[in-house]
Amino acid sequence: MGIRGSDTHSLIFNNVKVPKENRIGADGFGFNFAMAVLNGGRIGIASQALGIASGAYELALKYAKTRKAFKTEIINHQAIAFKLADMATQITAARMLCFKAACEKDAGKDISESGAMAKLYSSQVAMDTTIEAVQIHGGYGYVKEYHVERLMRDAKITQIYEGTSEIQKIVISRSIAK
Numbered sequence: 001m002g003i004r005g006s007d008t009h010s011l012i013f014n015n016v017k018v019p020k021e022n023r024i025g026a027d028g029f030g031f032n033f034a035m036a037v038l039n040g041g042r043i044g045i046a047s048q049a050l051g052i053a054s055g056a057y058e059l060a061l062k063y064a065k066t067r068k069a070f071k072t073e074i075i076n077h078q079a080i081a082f083k084l085a086d087m088a089t090q091i092t093a094a095r096m097l098c099f100k101a102a103c104e105k106d107a108g109k110d111i112s113e114s115g116a117m118a119k120l121y122s123s124q125v126a127m128d129t130t131i132e133a134v135q136i137h138g139g140y141g142y143v144k145e146y147h148v149e150r151l152m153r154d155a156k157i158t159q160i161y162e163g164t165s166e167i168q169k170i171v172i173s174r175s176i177a178k
């Protein structure tokens with residue numbers, strides 16, 4: 001669907017035996033290591049989602065200031081202006097969550113909760129913003145020429161990889177219940 005600049009393929013191993021001396025860690029090391037990697041990675045995916053959302057917003061704002069319908073630029077129609085207001089607000093909130101998680105990582109704190117919050121929210125903002133950016137572009141949003149359709153396709157994966165949105169909610173709910 002999207003992220004076509006990132007090539008993803010399946011790797012299938014049949015009848016592979018790995019000798020014990022080739023192990024890189026003790027029993028249980030792999031899971032904990034993978035979870036720690038995912039925690040940090042979530043800040044990266046949250047930031048990717050933020051970038052997608054910001055790009056879509058900037059394109060939509062520019063278009064709304066130039067495209068005329070019913071004798072005025074479409075930004076002068078409140079229905080369009082309110083979409084842009086929502087986008088700007090949500091993007092700012094997502095940026096704050098990304099900064100919070102990144103600052104906590106820099107400070108060496110546990111980032112399982114803040115990273116999950118940043119990813120959960122930013123990926124939702126990316127999805128919402130790109131859908132509305134396509135809408136603001138009308139028919140031009142649906143075709144390739146104005147790039148917003150690509151951003152909409154790219155946004156979706158940020159709700160799926162490095163832990164789906166449902167998994168982020170599990171992480172957050174367990175953290176706040178401690």
Ligand SMILES: Cc1cc2nc3c(=O)[nH]c(=O)nc-3n(C[C@H](O)[C@H](O)[C@H](O)COP(=O)(O)OP(=O)(O)OC[C@H]3O[C@@H](n4cnc5c(N)ncnc54)[C@H](O)[C@@H]3O)c2cc1C
Pocket residue numbers: 008160161162163164165166167170
């Ligand atoms: C192109 C591409 C690249 C990817 N790259 C990466 C990557 O680099 N790193 C990475 O971490 N992942 C990556 N992924 C995502 C990863 O491969 C999985 O798709 C992802 O972890 C979800 O697992 P699943 O597809 O098996 O979904 P499933 O686990 O089958 O989930 C299906 C649905 O059920 C929900 N669900 C599952 N369990 C629960 C539960 N306990 N409670 C509530 N809801 C639940 C899920 O949220 C989802 O909505 C990539 C995916 C794609 C398509």
